[in-house]
Amino acid sequence: MPDYLPDERPDERPPTARRDDARRRVWVALWGRPTRAQVVVGVLLALLGFAAAVQVRAVRSDDEFTGARRDDLVQLLQTLSAAQDRVSRQLSELEDTRDELQLSTNQRQVALEQAQRRLDALLLLSGEAGATGTGVVITIQDPDGSVGAVTLLNAVQELRDAGAEAIEINNVARVVAETWFGPGSAATGSALVVDDRTVRAPYVVEAIGASDTLAKAVEFPGGLADEVEALGGSVTVTPLDSVQVQSLAPEPDADFADPTT
Amino acid sequence: MIALLGMIAGIVAGLFLEPSVPTGLQPYLPIAVVAALDATFGALRAYLDGIFDERVFVISFVSNVLVAGFIVYLGDQLGVGGQLSTGVVVVFGIRIFSNVAAIRRRLLHA
Numbered sequence: 001m002p003d004y005l006p007d008e009r010p011d012e013r014p015p016t017a018r019r020d021d022a023r024r025r026v027w028v029a030l031w032g033r034p035t036r037a038q039v040v041v042g043v044l045l046a047l048l049g050f051a052a053a054v055q056v057r058a059v060r061s062d063d064e065f066t067g068a069r070r071d072d073l074v075q076l077l078q079t080l081s082a083a084q085d086r087v088s089r090q091l092s093e094l095e096d097t098r099d100e101l102q103l104s105t106n107q108r109q110v111a112l113e114q115a116q117r118r119l120d121a122l123l124l125l126s127g128e129a130g131a132t133g134t135g136v137v138i139t140i141q142d143p144d145g146s147v148g149a150v151t152l153l154n155a156v157q158e159l160r161d162a163g164a165e166a167i168e169i170n171n172v173a174r175v176v177a178e179t180w181f182g183p184g185s186a187a188t189g190s191a192l193v194v195d196d197r198t199v200r201a202p203y204v205v206e207a208i209g210a211s212d213t214l215a216k217a218v219e220f221p222g223g224l225a226d227e228v229e230a231l232g233g234s235v236t237v238t239p240l241d242s243v244q245v246q247s248l249a250p251e252p253d254a255d256f257a258d259p260t261t
Numbered sequence: 262m263i264a265l266l267g268m269i270a271g272i273v274a275g276l277f278l279e280p281s282v283p284t285g286l287q288p289y290l291p292i293a294v295v296a297a298l299d300a301t302f303g304a305l306r307a308y309l310d311g312i313f314d315e316r317v318f319v320i321s322f323v324s325n326v327l328v329a330g331f332i333v334y335l336g337d338q339l340g341v342g343g344q345l346s347t348g349v350v351v352v353f354g355i356r357i358f359s360n361v362a363a364i365r366r367r368l369l370h371a
Contacts, residue, residue, distance in 0.1 A: 022309040022367035029308065034263050037315035041304065042267025044322050048297040049268040053275025055290050058282045 124166055127176040127249030131166040135208035135243035136215050138224075142191070142201035144232040149181035149192055151231065155205055155224045162217035164207040166245045171204065173197045174249040195250065201233075211239035288337065289330045292346055296329035297322060299353040302360040309367040329353070 029038070123129035138155065140147060156175050159167055167175035173194035182193045184200075192199045207214050215237045218224045225235040282290055300322040307313045329349050336345025 021311065025309055025311065026368070029264070037313070037318075038263040040315045040319060041264040044297075044319065045264050045268035045301065046271035046274075048294065048301060049271025050275040051271075051290060051297070052294045053272045054280055054282060055294055057276065057279065058287070058290070 125176070126252060127166070127174040127247075128251065130248070131208050131245040132242060133165075133208045134211050134241055135164070135206065135239075136211050136218070137238045137240060137243060138205040138207070138218055139236045139238075140201070140203040140205070140228055140233055141235075142203065142228075142231075142233040145191055145201065146231040147191070147201065147203070147228060147233050149183055151224070151227060152192060152194075152203060152205075153181045154227065155218070158217045158224055159205070159207045159209070159214060162209060162213045164209040164214055166208040168206050168245045168247045169194055169203060170199050171206075172247050173199055174245070174247045176249040176252075178252060179249070206243050206245055208243050208245055211241075215239050288342060288346065289333055292329045292333050292349055293326045295350055295353045295357075296325040299356050299360070300325045302357050302364070306360045306363045306367070309364060 120129075124131055140152075140155070152169070156167060156179075169175065173179070175194075179195050184191045184193050184198060191201055192203075218235065218237050225237075228235045300318070303321065304313060304318045307318075332349055333342060333346045336342040339345075
């Protein structure tokens with residue numbers, strides 16, 4: 001400090017004396033009587049110590065990059081941002097792939113469900129699967145043997161008009177598109193033949209559909225019931241919540257017809 | 262003795278009170294500490310020379326801190342704050358070294 005360093009006064013004493021001077025002053029400062037100057041210096045030094053401690057703490061609590069050089073930091077930053085770009089690009093690519101896969105999976109799912117519904121409908125229509133549901137059971141008593149194939153065919157037509165989805169006769173003959181009705185032969189004692197299957201009275205026709213509608217289709221004036229009664233038989237219609245159609249139709253052949261789309 | 266106790270008390274207070282440096286003061290605190298250190302070593306040397314005056318010490322202590330802070334502030338305004346604070350630290354470092362050398366000569370004559 002220039003303030004404290006006036007021109008060196010010539011000191012004639014030998015160097016050892018000056019050194020002893022300095023040591024004596026240290027001794028006095030440490031163990032001598034406290035002076036006003038010491039208090040002032042103490043306050044300022046307390047300030048200095050406080051500031052130094054705070055600063056040391058602040059530096060220590062900073063993270064590892066505090067001491068790093070600017071070039072290093074810039075390079076680190078560039079590396080990090082490049083890595084981030086790369087990763088976010090990968091992220092968006094993967095998200096696109098995921099969306100595509102999800103879309104195609106959904107489309108496949110929808111197509112599969114549609115195909116399954118179509119398959120179910122076709123299986124019911126072609127009589128290749130059993131069915132269950134609300135419907136009616138129609139019992140035709142024919143003590144005189146006068147109810148013929150035509151009457152039964154009428155009954156089936158009426159039921160189809162009323163929206164029957166699956167029909168079977170006597171638990172053996174499933175009624176489908178190709179079903180035919182024919183008179184039975186006296187030799188076997190059967191009254192009717194349906195799709196090569198022998199059917200005897202009483203005829204039990206089970207139909208799945210809206211049971212009220214189906215029942216009305218049979219009982220309306222001049223309908224099946226009246227027709228059978230005119231032939232000397234009787235008809236009973238029982239709506240049921242659960243009608244089982246178990247019999248299956250023979251698999252249809254398509255030897256000659258090719259589907260055109 | 263009181264001076265020594267004062268410094269110890271200050272350090273202890275700084276360590277245990279855990280004050281946080283205000284953001285505005287952050288660049289100036291280290292410079293101020295170095296400036297104050299320089300003033301302190303200068304005062305010690307003067308004391309050993311027998312020409313210590315507490316009035317001069319107080320004034321030099323405060324003005325050292327203020328001028329150092331002002332220089333750094335000016336550097337910040339001019340966009341060369343980092344370089345200027347480095348320069349200030351270098352200057353004070355040299356002075357501290359020369360003061361310590363003088364103290365060493367007085368005490369040990371070596």
